[in-house]
Amino acid sequence: MTDDNVDSDAADSSTDSEYGFGPAVADTAASTSAPRIRAKRGGRGSLRRKLTSIAILVGALTAVGGGYALLAPSSGAADTAVSAADVEKGRQLYETSCITCHGANLQGVADRGPSLIGVGSASAYFQVSTGRMPAVSQGANNLRKDPKFTEDQTQWIAAYVQSVGGGVQVPAGNLRADDADLAEGGELFRLNCASCHGATAKGAPLSAGKTAPGLNEATDSQMYAAMLSGPGQMPVFSDNQVTPDQKKAIIAYVQSMKAQKDPGGASLDRVGPVTEGLVVGTVGLGLLMVTILWIGRKS
Ligand code: HEC
Ligand code: HEC
Known part of the structure; x- marks a missing residue:
């Protein structure tokens, strides 16, 4: 199962840190709570055993968090390697979909669309990939919508705008x-x-x-x-x-x-990037440790 793979991968990558902490939780309060509780509750004889259990638990939780991070969607980085053929394909799309408002040489058309000279492929890529362009009508608020073009076509149009007008580019x-x-x-x-x-x-x-x-x-x-x-x-x-x-x-x-957007369960209206993980981690870890200490005391 994928879960097993994830756990072992993440565990491998985190074994070199002292407690098996990975970066996913290293700077949250969850990681510092372990030593604090140890100090408070440390009964002599079984202390080592308890510490070991806690370390294993923290390691396991870290592995889950790390695995989650590994699985997070990877970047959709733009590939800016451009060929003349791409620029030509971009020109054709521009002439069908953009020219009426932005003009034959990107110079803009009065009352229709601004000049695109100097805006660069960054602006063209942004506008077309988020579906803002081609605009449906002048003066409309151009909000994000389903893009009209594929990712490749968008890159071609951006390459064309860049080749004619110059400007800033998103790095590869x-x-x-x-x-x-x-x-x-x-x-x-x-x-x-x-x-x-x-x-x-x-x-x-x-x-x-x-x-x-x-x-x-x-x-x-x-x-x-x-x-x-x-x-x-x-x-x-x-x-x-x-x-x-x-x-x-x-x-x-x-x-x-x-x-981390509400991966199941109630939204805590995140005030920071790790709030949910922090709350779940702290509460969960706390409960687990209480259980372990309780079992330890019983035996
Ligand atoms: C119906 C007219 C119309 C069409 C068609 C149109 N645009 Fe536009 N475009 C506009 C208008 C108007 C603006 C200014 C929008 C604003 O300021 O919010 C704009 C803005 C832009 C910008 C931002 C310029 C900047 O200053 O950064 C880019 C890039 C752009 N358009 C590219 C395109 C491309 C590429 C196409 C074809 C796929 C296209 N547009 C089709 C009207 C149009
Ligand atoms: C002065 C206010 C302001 C600031 C500061 C600002 N933005 Fe924006 N941002 C906007 C507006 C307004 C839009 C929508 C523009 C449009 O639709 O033409 C926007 C759009 C965006 C979009 C497009 C979202 C989408 O889904 O289409 C992204 C991404 C973005 N901003 C990222 C950022 C980042 C990252 C920063 C900080 C480095 C930032 N913004 C700072 C006002 C701002």
């Missing part, structure tokens, strides 16, 4: 930082994004009837592209303000919040 490769950078990502998110998108990235109203959408559906590439292109009311986060590594840390953080 993995766009999500390691779990080790989650804390930094959380800090950067609260600093740069939470004011509009909300502390849990669920979205929030802005002034003048506008809304910052929830980030639940955004892929890694879309998030990176959004930061680079600043759609609508959103500011551009240039690489000088938020470095590529910081962007990847923010993405990792948002995606980890998403992965």
Whole structure:
């Protein structure tokens, strides 16, 4: 079964740390609660046995958490390797679907659509992959909807826009930082994004009837592209303000919040990335330890 694989994989990767803690729970209160309880309850003779049981339990819980992290959806990083044939295919799609509003040379069309010169493939990728473009009508609020084009077609259109107008591009490769950078990502998110998108990235109203959408559906590439292109009311986060590594840390953080999105059971309206795991871990671990100590005392 997959569960067994996951457990042993994660256990292997965490055996080198002192208690078998993996990064998934290492900096939560759950991990520090074990020593505290030990100190309080430590009956001499069976202490070692109890400690061993607790260590095994913590290890097992960590393995489950680690396995969960390993299974989390991997990034949909954009492959920006572009060929002339791709650009040509992009041109054809542009001419059928975009030219009426953005013009034959991306220069824009009065009262229809803005110039796309200099917006780069990042903006085109963002707008088309989130279904905002092609716009259905002028003046409509272009919200996320089912994309009209496949991922490949979207890449071709983006490549065409880039080849004609230039601008910023989403880098190739993995766009999500390691779990080790989650804390930094959380800090950067609260600093740069939470004011509009909300502390849990669920979205929030802005002034003048506008809304910052929830980030639940955004892929890694879309998030990176959004930061680079600043759609609508959103500011551009240039690489000088938020470095590529910081962007990847923010993405990792948002995606980890998403992965923890109410995986069965009641929502605790997450106030942080690890709240649910923390509550479940602390309560569960506490109950288990009480049981172990009770059994130990009985025997
Ligand atoms: C019906 C007209 C219309 C069509 C068709 C259309 N667009 Fe747009 N596009 C707009 C308008 C209007 C805006 C400005 C939207 C806004 O400011 O919220 C826009 C904005 C954009 C932007 C953002 C520009 C920036 O400043 O970052 C991109 C990129 C874009 N369109 C690409 C496309 C592509 C690619 C297509 C074809 C697949 C397309 N559009 C089809 C009207 C259109
Ligand atoms: C000033 C408010 C504001 C800030 C700050 C802001 N955003 Fe946005 N963001 C918006 C708005 C408004 C939109 C919708 C734009 C549109 O639809 O044209 C948006 C859209 C997005 C989307 C697209 C969501 C989707 O599903 O289509 C992503 C992803 C995103 N933002 C990520 C971020 C990240 C990451 C940060 C922090 C680095 C951030 N935003 C900071 C206002 C903001």
